[in-house]
Amino acid sequence: MTNLTETREVLKNYLKARIPLVVIRSMERNRCADVLASLAGEFRQMPFYIHTRTEGLKQLSDGMLVSEDASLPAAIDYATNLIKRTEYVNFVFTDVEELDDESPTSRHFAELARLAEAHAGTIIVLSEKPVWTGLGRLGMSVTLDLPDADEMYSVIAGLVDQYRGQVQIDWDAEDVRAAAGILSGVTETEAMNVLASLIAGGTLTRDKLRELSEYKDRILGDLAGIERIRLSEDYRVGGLKNLRTWLSKRERLMIADYSHTKVSPPRGVLLVGVPGCGKSLSAKAIASDWNLPLYRLDMAAVLGMYVGQSESRLREALETADRVAPCVLWIDEIEKALASGGDGGTSRRLIGQFLFWLQESTSRVFMVATANDISSLPPELTRKGRFDEIFFVDLPDPADRAEILRMYFTSICNFDLPPDLEGRLVQATDSFSGAEIRAVVDEIGLTMYADDRHAMYDDATLLQFFSNTIPFAHSNAEDLDEIRAWGRTRAVPAGTEQLYDATPRGTTVPGRRIVMT
Numbered sequence: 016m017t018n019l020t021e022t023r024e025v026l027k028n029y030l031k032a033r034i035p036l037v038v039i040r041s042m043e044r045n046r047c048a049d050v051l052a053s054l055a056g057e058f059r060q061m062p063f064y065i066h067t068r069t070e071g072l073k074q075l076s077d078g079m080l081v082s083e084d085a086s087l088p089a090a091i092d093y094a095t096n097l098i099k100r101t102e103y104v105n106f107v108f109t110d111v112e113e114l115d116d117e118s119p120t121s122r123h124f125a126e127l128a129r130l131a132e133a134h135a136g137t138i139i140v141l142s143e144k145p146v147w148t149g150l151g152r153l154g155m156s157v158t159l160d161l162p163d164a165d166e167m168y169s170v171i172a173g174l175v176d177q178y179r180g181q182v183q184i185d186w187d188a189e190d191v192r193a194a195a196g197i198l199s200g201v202t203e204t205e206a207m208n209v210l211a212s213l214i215a216g217g218t219l220t221r222d223k224l225r226e227l228s229e230y231k232d233r234i235l236g237d238l239a240g241i242e243r244i245r246l247s248e249d250y251r252v253g254g255l256k257n258l259r260t261w262l263s264k265r266e267r268l269m270i271a272d273y274s275h276t277k278v279s280p281p282r283g284v285l286l287v288g289v290p291g292c293g294k295s296l297s298a299k300a301i302a303s304d305w306n307l308p309l310y311r312l313d314m315a316a317v318l319g320m321y322v323g324q325s326e327s328r329l330r331e332a333l334e335t336a337d338r339v340a341p342c343v344l345w346i347d348e349i350e351k352a353l354a355s356g357g358d359g360g361t362s363r364r365l366i367g368q369f370l371f372w373l374q375e376s377t378s379r380v381f382m383v384a385t386a387n388d389i390s391s392l393p394p395e396l397t398r399k400g401r402f403d404e405i406f407f408v409d410l411p412d413p414a415d416r417a418e419i420l421r422m423y424f425t426s427i428c429n430f431d432l433p434p435d436l437e438g439r440l441v442q443a444t445d446s447f448s449g450a451e452i453r454a455v456v457d458e459i460g461l462t463m464y465a466d467d468r469h470a471m472y473d474d475a476t477l478l479q480f481f482s483n484t485i486p487f488a489h490s491n492a493e494d495l496d497e498i499r500a501w502g503r504t505r506a507v508p509a510g511t512e513q514l515y516d517a518t519p520r521g522t523t524v525p526g527r528r529i530v531m532t
């Protein structure tokens with residue numbers, strides 16, 4: 016990575032060394048031009064000229080036009096003549112096409128560079144792509160990367176501060192820092208355009224931070240291999256306190272600037288456990304709480320129809336994730352594509368590819384992988400150090416069920432549960448998953464509105480709704496035992512810490528049987 020300051024230093028040395036051809040790799044003409052203008056200010060004894068397609072050839076110091084003909088050939092002619100007559104001149108060419116391959120233009124530039132070498136001149140070319148090797152060999156190149164977090168911060172802060180007082184701006188330094196994080200990966204001009212559009216809307220409230228990532232999606236265009244999940248509501252998770260506490264400590268790391276330290280961004284979590292207890296919900300809640308965009312990588316879709324396609328699809332998907340970072344990348348049912356059984360060759364290579372990315376990628380992609388079928392999870396994936404943590408999501412305990420019940424009665428039935436009824440419902444929902452509780456409350460809500468009732472049902476009727484449901488934990492007790500046995504040895508409990516007890520299944524509260532590794 017080369018940031019603006021480093022690029023400037025390198026360029027300064029190239030100019031001092033009178034390198035005949037300097038290629039600046041960048042897609043940001045204006046930023047490059049600013050750096051060059053400031054360097055021209057330092058090297059006052061040497062003249063600098065800049066050519067752009069629209070404005071023609073000008074002196075960099077005062078913007079004076081030096082030739083009536085704005086065309087590139089005219090600029091090359093002018094440069095050729097001047098370099099022959101004068102030493103220590105510098106010419107900057109900003110939008111030259113066909114330099115990436117051998118072409119008449121690239122050969123012209125090679126000639127010009129040779130001439131410059133004989134007369135201590137320097138030809139500077141701005142180019143998005145690498146130039147033809149025959150040309151590149153005549154000089155040196157430097158890459159100006161997109162603005163880093165610090166630079167983006169000052170760009171945004173500059174613009175925001177300019178409009179404080181004129182429009183309602185609620186953003187403080189921390190919000191600006193978050194915005195800078197979200198806009199990483201776009202050019203300075205694009206960032207300014209996005210910000211200006213938001214400010215033009217008349218208010219810059221905190222919730223506008225969410226819109227930033229949508230703008231960014233539009234700028235980046237095609238999202239190959241991953242799908243953007245729009246978050247519509249607030250996703251509240253009941254229980255899972257351990258997981259939630261763990262997550263809250265990582266939030267800041269997704270946007271904080273620690274580029275000067277050896278700290279690496281969080282990688283993500285693997286959530287395994289009992290169906291319907293909030294694994295997928297947690298993926299959405301994390302993105303929503305952290306104000307980050309959520310993308311889903313569909314592992315089933317990665318498995319292409321043709322041999323060899325899966326790998327390129329996975330590569331494409333992971334590259335896209337790196338580009339859209341910072342983000343939450345949700346991989347649902349990760350075991351589907353990486354199953355240890357099945358077509359050995361392909362899944363082996365996919366696992367290797369995935370683990371390599373997990374280890375090597377430095378972008379701020381927080382992965383939330385979920386798995387249902389633990390028996391087919393490849394052991395490589397669950398080894399320590401792959402994910403930051405593996406959490407086991409168990410059935411909600413009584414306190415969690417109370418929280419989930421309250422939550423859904425309030426939001427779906429518009430009814431606040433009185434404590435005594437809550438206690439009875441907690442008992443009635445023994446062994447229920449969050450999804451099962453939600454389904455019953457949904458049904459209550461539905462029936463209530465269908466009956467056109469505005470009052471709540473009486474307690475007995477309410478309890479009846481719950482006793483009509485046989486929870487998965489009862490109908491699939493063996494599956495549950497297997498999942499739990501797995502979780503006990505390989506994962507950290509996502510819920511409140513409470514040691515697993517030996518309560519035989521089918522009896523009262525299943526509880527959270529946890530053994531810390």
Ligand SMILES: Nc1ncnc2c1ncn2[C@@H]1O[C@H](COP(=O)(O)OP(=O)(O)OP(=O)(O)O)[C@@H](O)[C@H]1O
Pocket residue numbers: 251252253254255288289290291292293294295296297385386387411419448449450451453
């Ligand atoms: N802990 C919880 N708090 C609140 N709601 C929950 C909780 N667990 C489940 N739900 C409700 O159940 C729905 C389904 O849960 P979710 O999709 O997260 O389950 P899952 O663990 O991913 O299950 P599966 O293994 O079947 O994919 C959620 O959208 C939510 O409405």
Ligand SMILES: [Mg+2]
Pocket residue numbers: 294295296347385
């Ligand atoms: Mg799920």
